[in-house]
Amino acid sequence: MSIVKRNQRKTHAAIIGVDMASGPDQSVSVKVKQGKVIEVEPSRAQGIMEEFDFFKAAMDSDLAQLKKFSHMEDKIAYKAQAIENHEYLDYLRRYQAQGTNHQNMVLAWVVIWLVDLGHWKTAFDFLPLLMTQNQRLPGRFSTQDWPTFLIDQLYDEGAKHLSQGRDAVERSQVIHLFTQFIHLLDTYQWRLSELIGGKLYAMAAKLEQSVFNLGNAYSYGVKATALNDKAGVKKMVREIAKTIGKETDL
Structure with a gap:
């Protein structure tokens, strides 16, 4: 025991x-x-x-x-x-x-482990608490910002499934994870650096495009570029705009 x-x-x-x-x-x-x-x-x-x-x-x-x-x-x-x-x-x-x-180092480490295990929803459930209490990540991590930490991990998760093609993206439901996280950001208005915000929305755009959700892909791509002009999705946004009949200045 x-x-x-x-x-x-x-x-x-x-x-x-x-x-x-x-x-x-x-x-x-x-x-x-x-x-x-x-x-x-x-x-x-x-x-x-x-x-x-x-x-x-x-x-x-x-x-x-x-x-x-x-x-x-x-x-x-x-x-x-x-x-x-x-x-x-x-x-x-x-x-x-x-x-x-x-x-509370127990809280910090358990959330990190939940991400390692792919238990994203449970990790997200604790994020408002982590932010409200200004809980610190363990010293071995290069960032002390929880949204940045989670975006880095989400980006890698998205890239992994994206590299395996449309079926892998759909099976993994990784798009749903991005939707949940973006909803948290919108609800609590947590601040992100332009670089990190662009990274989040650029990957969300690529994932949506991979399953032909072009409206969502366009919206995320525009937001990614607005945050960081070098987010890497300008060409994709222009191509989607032509397909769905949208005007764009990109």
Whole structure:
């Protein structure tokens, strides 16, 4: 049994109520509710942080174990098993529901692993939380911006299926992933650099063109070029414009 599972029941009790036998607890945690910062009662705060400590210890152990694998397939299998065995997602959903706000390396690493495993929707579900709390990516990553990280990964995913042809794009439903992510960007109005934004919309345009969704391809291509004149889809946009009878200045 993992260290997490051995301690979960005790930790949950500390979060829900006060253990009178343990004496008074003077620790205080910060909680955000409806945009206002409030304090969590001391005993509950201690329980929340104790639970984080348990899961952080489990994650530290998992990260150390991953270094022992030389093959990507073994790393992927280990990540999938660790997420299930340590019940990381259950913990993160509790963390989210409690409204607690502190730097959480477990949250960061689990989202990264979800992307590695292709569990994009679940990763997207945590993105607003990551952004609202200004959660940092681990130091080994070259970017500290979550949308940029995800766009880089999405671009590679799109390019992989695009290189395999129309059938692969349709089977993978990768276009749906781009649609979901773009919807998140539009909803939350997260800022992107022109280079990264152009990269996102250029790949979305290419994917849509590959399955003959020319209207969508045209719209994405125009947006990509507006963000970055060197996004690489001008010729494609001009050709699509002729086909669908659109005027373009490109």
